[in-house]
Amino acid sequence: MKDRNQTGTIEREFLINYKPDRYERPSVTVDMLIFTVDDAKLGKSKGTFGKELKILLIKRKKPPFMEDMALPGGFVNIEESIQDAAYRELKEETNIENVYMEQLYTWGEVNRDPRMRVISVSYMALVPKEGLRPIAGDDASEAIWFVVKKRDLMECSTNKSSMLSVESEDGCIKMGYIVTEYYERKGFVNTFRTEVEPISGNETNLAFDHIHMINMALERLKNKVEYTQIAFNLLHEEFTLPELQQVYETILGRTLYKANFRKKILPMVIKTDNKKTNVAHRPVQYYKFNPEYYAGEIDYKEE
């Protein structure tokens, strides 16, 4: 302790510990997971749900991963906050603002990007579908909505595997992945490690680790839809309860009992004066979100 005061010692320690690349800096990007829910095109995949979950992807027109699909995103400018960068990317891609967005996870593996060290902060945004025209940024040739589906394949005591498929609206681009979650204990907590394997036969793939990001976002969405009002962000100001239920069912991947769903939802909504009529059955009541509603469980969020 006393030789702390000796300048020579401090200097020597400094030199011993100093590594020249210690202060080399990584690049930082944001990647946007922009989800919406849309009516399923009839005839095609005969899922039991009337709606489909979609994510916005771009086609990369530059290396690396040129011609592959990727999440929209870009570098964080030195004079803007990460969140501002995320909002900027969202606006650039969809031309909408003031929608729900939350930070998802920060991806920091060394070789995520073959060019150089890139750390990516992923954000999830939920937007209503109508009146939204995706815009390709300058690093992309196009921006397209992709239908995302995850269905369980098998489960045993040590792992669970699922099929995660990402398919363009017109069906031209199909990407399939086998996602396997290996259960593990970390400290005393049961958790799992995720591995992803592209299906042989994919003509196009997702760039970087973006399929991992999509998978994590799906899980987060599934979790949060149960205990928050997050799903309302996928619809417009006015909606019917059957529509809302379809959104829930699409995200959760299972059907819900109508009566129970309504009992849970009714305190969160207000009846409007409008009804959807000219339908071959009883007219449907329109509702809107009840801003007075306050659930005990809300998420901790930093602005």
Added chain:
Amino acid sequence: MKDRNQTGTIEREFLINYKPDRYERPSVTVDMLIFTVDDAKLGKSKGTFGKELKILLIKRKKPPFMEDMALPGGFVNIEESIQDAAYRELKEETNIENVYMEQLYTWGEVNRDPRMRVISVSYMALVPKEGLRPIAGDDASEAIWFVVKKRDLMECSTNKSSMLSVESEDGCIKMGYIVTEYYERKGFVNTFRTEVEPISGNETNLAFDHIHMINMALERLKNKVEYTQIAFNLLHEEFTLPELQQVYETILGRTLYKANFRKKILPMVIKTDNKKTNVAHRPVQYYKFNPEYYAGEIDYKEE
């Protein structure tokens, strides 16, 4: 298929010619929120709980914020993953490995650090107290456990304010903050914006935005202790149920009914052959964690 090769060539050339200096880059650090639970020193604060939640802080010996307290942490090296950096910092500070750790949030405001643009990824770790001797890193003069307490002051329809106090074990350093959460709607989701005000009279303060990190970690801990087995990480291999209950009560900030607590916990633990005896009352059964226990709700985690 044939332009695959062409694309590959383009990508290879691109990578060779790529000059990564186009954009100015931020520095990236990790900050560690290392928590433990320890017996409360008698006599002092007459909280009703026998244990206290503690966090490991260091005293900064370099500017900026020299002489202030801060979370342990450091720069992410260019050739290590963010998570590896977090594990490295944890080991440097506590000399322990293989404990529970999770990514908390990434802090990206432009002026977090007065020197330059620094983005920080925060990690929360939970460690058992005994047999752990904190080590001051090379940027710190000491590493000390601080008692953390958060108690509600008042709540109304638009906001809620709490007193967040961080106090060294010996009582010499006390830092108090008023934390106010303003309820807001973001999209259709109720959320809140957090503001923190140091109490006038603090002789020492927390550096950077670290008080925000501590606040967020406390909320996360409070949430997760209810639906995960995270709390077991704060104890050693064998523990008694009253001890475990004290840990829960400390984190949650309220007392629990013993019978109900045990009904909830019993499936997660296994009785051992040991009892704590020589106590002035009925002997206490030691338990250990049941690795077979699997709760439906587990956290999505990336390794």
Added chain:
DNA sequence: CGAATAGTGTCTGTGAGACATTATCGT
């Protein structure tokens, strides 16, 4: 009237909360 979907009523089981009671040590 029948097809179709909207919307409601009600029974049951599960689990959290509150509290009462019994058990087993040291002194």
Added chain:
DNA sequence: ACGATAATGTCTCACAGACACTATTCG
């Protein structure tokens, strides 16, 4: 025996799940 804390039993109530039933339109 008594103080002290461990450990268990049980009642109630809220709520989610499952399902049956009624309502209202179009054609």
